[in-house]
Amino acid sequence: MRPALLYRRHVASSLRRAYTARTEPPPPRQTRRPEPVNSTSPVAKSSSANKSPAAPPSSLAPWIFGALAAGLGFYSLQLYLAASKPYHNTRIADLAAQKDVAERYDYTATNFDSEVGLSELLMGVNGLRKKLARKCHGDVLEVSCGTGRNLGYYDIEGKDAKVESLGFIDISPQMVEVCQQKWAALFGNKMAQQKLKPGLKLRFMTGSALGDMPMAPSGKKYATIIQTMGLCSTASPAELVENMARHLDTSNPDSRILLLEHGRSYLPWLNRVLDNSAEKHAELHVCWFNREIGELVEKAALQSGLEVVSERRHHLGTTWVFELKPTEDAVKKAQAGLPPVATPQTNEREQEGWLSKLGWK
Numbered sequence: 001m002r003p004a005l006l007y008r009r010h011v012a013s014s015l016r017r018a019y020t021a022r023t024e025p026p027p028p029r030q031t032r033r034p035e036p037v038n039s040t041s042p043v044a045k046s047s048s049a050n051k052s053p054a055a056p057p058s059s060l061a062p063w064i065f066g067a068l069a070a071g072l073g074f075y076s077l078q079l080y081l082a083a084s085k086p087y088h089n090t091r092i093a094d095l096a097a098q099k100d101v102a103e104r105y106d107y108t109a110t111n112f113d114s115e116v117g118l119s120e121l122l123m124g125v126n127g128l129r130k131k132l133a134r135k136c137h138g139d140v141l142e143v144s145c146g147t148g149r150n151l152g153y154y155d156i157e158g159k160d161a162k163v164e165s166l167g168f169i170d171i172s173p174q175m176v177e178v179c180q181q182k183w184a185a186l187f188g189n190k191m192a193q194q195k196l197k198p199g200l201k202l203r204f205m206t207g208s209a210l211g212d213m214p215m216a217p218s219g220k221k222y223a224t225i226i227q228t229m230g231l232c233s234t235a236s237p238a239e240l241v242e243n244m245a246r247h248l249d250t251s252n253p254d255s256r257i258l259l260l261e262h263g264r265s266y267l268p269w270l271n272r273v274l275d276n277s278a279e280k281h282a283e284l285h286v287c288w289f290n291r292e293i294g295e296l297v298e299k300a301a302l303q304s305g306l307e308v309v310s311e312r313r314h315h316l317g318t319t320w321v322f323e324l325k326p327t328e329d330a331v332k333k334a335q336a337g338l339p340p341v342a343t344p345q346t347n348e349r350e351q352e353g354w355l356s357k358l359g360w361k
């Protein structure tokens, strides 16, 4: 159970926040620019150099442990209460009105990495990101790119690298800005030393992944479209997958849509926790964490002439990894210059969640 509770903006953070008294709307949009990622300002240096944390006097130890134990007890009680409550709002998972997505992410952009970093590390999410990003090839578009948490994992170094071009798009300008700064910090030197794929094209774009997105620099559609943790943050998740399909080069059978998402579990008690805290969580974080991701993606794929190559679940089923490709029929149509037509899925999907292997779903 522990890993699932650590999940980024998941159950633990949601419950903690949901049951505190915070009900006020977020502060107005910040217009200040984020600090550079590799800032070496003297203030930052001197503050870390001069201060060494003082050890608490030993007489404080019982109080600290007492406070921790009380906090843990309170948290466990809230978790138990949320898990035992009946599901009281059948509309939560379908909430269509999602206001101010860009504004909310603009506000959170500079702190986003520190908010999610530790839990993602402990949960092994970075490994999942890496595995997925390493599959990207050709002209690659990352939609809902956020702060660029996948940046370090693309195959872009050396002349044999698989990625020809990399485009990043997000609806929040501040998220894109952090992403671009991270790129400079990670790859600025390597670019200068020409260690990256020769001719690698790079673009950072602000815009909605629900609308028309620019073609690849080659003038074609994309060979790979990747999105991580994006379906939770949009009011129209199915439309988002369908729009990715429209931007995919379906004339190429190797084209792929790769998704790493989070949503409902296969455990009823955990779904009750998610359902009962989803509304508050969405209000605070613009993230619907109780969506039926599998059903949604499978339907959208079918609508768009895509088939599911693989579908895996982790973290008690709350994390989903998909690989989608164009159906044979869609490839033929695209090669003939015709629009893709949905065809029934015939391929057997790979189901690798360890509980699903035992027949639990």
Ligand SMILES: C[S@@+](CC[C@H](N)C(=O)[O-])C[C@H]1O[C@@H](n2cnc3c(N)ncnc32)[C@H](O)[C@@H]1O
Binding pocket: 101, 102, 105, 143, 144, 145, 146, 147, 148, 149, 169, 170, 171, 172, 175, 207, 208, 209, 210, 227, 228, 229, 230, 233, 234, 287
């Ligand atoms: C939970 S964050 C995930 C960020 C990043 N992909 C990651 O894995 O950490 C969701 C991101 O989706 C973006 N987003 C939401 N709706 C979008 C849309 N319609 N078009 C593009 N980006 C969108 C948000 O601005 C935010 O950066």
